[in-house]
Amino acid sequence: MNSRSSEGVSLCPDGAHRVNAAVDAAAGLRELDAETRVQLIRKLCDIAEIAFLSPDGDHWDKATLLRLRAGNAVVLYSVDANGVLVHHVVEARVA
Numbered sequence: 001m002n003s004r005s006s007e008g009v010s011l012c013p014d015g016a017h018r019v020n021a022a023v024d025a026a027a028g029l030r031e032l033d034a035e036t037r038v039q040l041i042r043k044l045c046d047i048a049e050i051a052f053l054s055p056d057g058d059h060w061d062k063a064t065l066l067r068l069r070a071g072n073a074v075v076l077y078s079v080d081a082n083g084v085l086v087h088h089v090v091e092a093r094v095a
Contacts, residue, residue, distance in 0.1 A: 010083070011041050017048035018083025025075070028089025032073050039070040044077065048084045 011019040011029075019041065021029055029037055047068075065076040065087055076088040 011086075012045040012048065013041075014045075017045055017052055019044045019048050019086070020083065021086040022088075025086040025089050028091070029075075029086065032089070032091060033071075036071040036073050040068060040073060040075055043068055043070065044075070044084050044086065047077075047079060051079045051081070051083065 010017065011021065029040070032040070065078055068075050068077060072092040074090045074092075075086050076090075077084055077086045079085075
């Protein structure tokens with residue numbers, strides 16, 4: 001995982017689950033329109049909740065980044081026992 005993660009509070013509004021973003025990904029999330037950002041964060045928090053409820057060791061492959069799409073944005077993230085870490089945010093620009 002990317003060791004350069006943003007410091008501070010989880011992205012989950014209720015703070016119940018850990019969703020953090022790498023420094024570059026945090027900037028990418030801030031650049032998204034508000035509706036897309038809220039939708040992605042809500043989905044990532046749901047994923048973090050599922051990871052939290054999973055038995056120990058029953059997590060996704062840490063060597064592979066997963067994709068989540070909302071609107072024109074795609075986030076690449078990983079999941080482990082600590083929660084979700086967003087590595088990259090890519091937004092398709094429409095000409």
